Amino acid sequence: MLLKQIILKSIKMNKFLLVLLFSTAILQAQVVLEPDSIGVVKSNDSLVVQQIVQRDTVPFKRYKAEGVSAVVGEYVILDSDIDKAYVEMQSQGMSIEEITRCQLMGKLMEDKLYAHQxxxxSLFVPDSEINGVIEQQLEYMISELGTPEKVAAYYRKDNIAELKKDLFEANKSIKLASLMQQKVIxxxxxxxxxxxxxFFSIPEEERPVFGAEIEVAQIVIDPEITQQARDEVIAKLNAIRADIIDNGASFATKAVLYSKDPGSNSKGGLYTSVKRDSPWAKEFKDQAFSLLEGEISEPFETEFGYHILYVEKIRGQxxxxxHILMFPEVSQQSIDAAQKEIDDLKTKIxxxxxxxxxAAREFSDDKETRNNGGQLINPVNFDTKFDLTKMxxxxSAQVYNLEEGEVSKVFTDRDRTGKSSLKILTVTKKYPEHKADYSKDYERIKQLALREKQIKVxxxxxxEKIKDTYISINQDYQDCDFAGNWMKK
Structure with missing residues (x-):
């Protein structure tokens, strides 16, 4: 039962976090919400009509008009915060059947307690860090809805400035809560x-079952890029640069038209809040921090291709x-040569x-894996094992039916920039689904044990903090069975 409780709490926390990190905490619109006769919540400005939940999902039959559900320290939780959480969960396709208002209220109060403490x-979050997050959020919202005005209207704000203010407060509260929780554990x-x-306190019949896993290795062959192709792309970037400097052409417009970076071309090549310690290519950061505001770099190369970079704003660190990213054209001759090379390698293997x-150590073009015999590392846990259901x-499509030691067919893979490589894969080890074994699954069991101890802490x-913090909970929630002693009984 103890293990089940740990896993259940972890699942619930993940569900709540997905919603509360963005929707509930951010959407602090002051809208009066009232139910109609069939459980549909309407806004009094008639902009939105959303069905919140079925009545048997929620333990309350009525909603207050923007009533205060709870106060934790300096933070106020409104009825509409919970309503919006349900709406956002439904819009994301999440099931809300087993999530009650009491559970959402408990999670909201936990977050506010962390932020208050x-x-x-005196935990500190730089405003620049919050502003960077806000810019990314707004960029995403605008890409989804079309214009800043539509974004403001969607969240029932008069303008983007008003939405930014709410986003700032919400994101700062979230970051403070995160820092506090990290400090606790x-x-x-x-x-x-x-x-x-x-492990041995868990009854044998209740011990977890770990899903099937595999270890995978790869060989990557990149078609050769000729010096002529490199020279041609550098010439194109120089021509774009000259047009911007000499003729006043718009860098942003050029990025939209010519950049091959799918993450920024629709935004005019814009990336905000680039830091020295951020995970950008070294050459990219060197250019970003060596130029003055308004300057444009000469063409330079990274592992992703060739760039020119424009510094739009410097804010401290x-x-x-x-930026505009372009990469050289690959000739059919180079593609044919790469195909022959990888076919010959597969035949020899x-x-x-x-x-x-x-073969991977000697011939693979992938720098990250070739020295380790092509072995792939799981980016989630940095282990070599991959859960087949989460790959x-x-x-997964390339290795699902492979036996241990079998080599896949040659296939073409494209990275996020559209660059193509030829690959073969092999399954180096298979781990069938099995009940937890103390010796074989020690690291996984250790993580579960650590999680249990963290939850207790x-x-x-x-x-302890609830006792020392001002807590006020609306009478509608007095009968909730909260995990914490929020009623101070």
Missing amino acids: AKQD EKVEVTPEEVRTF EVDVR DAGEITFAE DPAL INKWQN
Whole structure:
């Protein structure tokens, strides 16, 4: 039962976090919400009519007109915050059948308690960091809805400035809560003996079943890019640069027309809040922090292709930049040569003339995997194992039916910029679905044991802080069975 409770709480927290990190906390629109006779909540400005939930899902039969549901320290939770959470969950296709208003209220109060205590402990979040997040959120909203005006109207704001203000407060509260929670559990560790005690305290029939996993290796062959092709793309970028500098052409317009970066071309090549320690290519950051505001770089190369970069705004240790990415054309001759090379490699591997790992180390063009015999690393947990049910669909489709040691057919893979490579994959190890085994699954069991200990520490901290914090809960929620002692009984 203990393990089930841990997993259940983790699932619930993830569901709530998805909604509350963006929708509930952000959408602080002051709209009066009233139910009609069939459980549909309407806004009094007639802009939106959304069905919130079926009546048997929610333990209350009435809603107050923008009533205050709870106060935690300096933070107020409104009835509409909970209503909006349900709306947003439905819009994202999430099931709300098993999530009650009490559970949402409990999660909201937890978040507000963390944020309140973070301020008491003087935890600091730079405004520039919050502003960077807001810009990314607004860029996404505008890409989805079309214009800033439509975004403001959708969230029932008079203008973008008003929405930005709400976004700032909400994001700062979220970041403070996150920092506080990290601080609470940062020193929590588990010893081998604690892991052992945790595992053997679980009845055998209740021990978790771990899904099927595989380990995968790859060989990547990139078609050769000729010097002529490199020179041609550099010449194109120089021509664009000259048109902007000499004739006053718009960098943003040129990016929309010519940049091959799908992450920024629709935004005129814009990336905001680039930091020195951010995970950009070194060459990209070198240019971003060596230019003055308004300057445009010469063409330069990264692993993604060739760029020119324009510094739009410098804000201390952060810069807003625009860039244009282009990459050289690959000739059919180069594609044919790459195809022959990888076909020959596959033939030799299948014939046993060379092992897959040896071929990867000697011939693969992928720098990240070739020295390790082509072994792929799971980006989620940095392990070599992949859960078949959670793999990238494109990768899963190539290896799903392979036996251990079998090599896939040659296939073409494209990265996010559209660059094509030829690949073969092999399954180096298969792990069938199985009930947890202490020796074989120690690391996974350790994570579960750590999670249980973290939950206990969090619950203890939460109840201690509840005692010292002003808490007021609306009478409609007095009968809720909260995980924490929010009623101070």
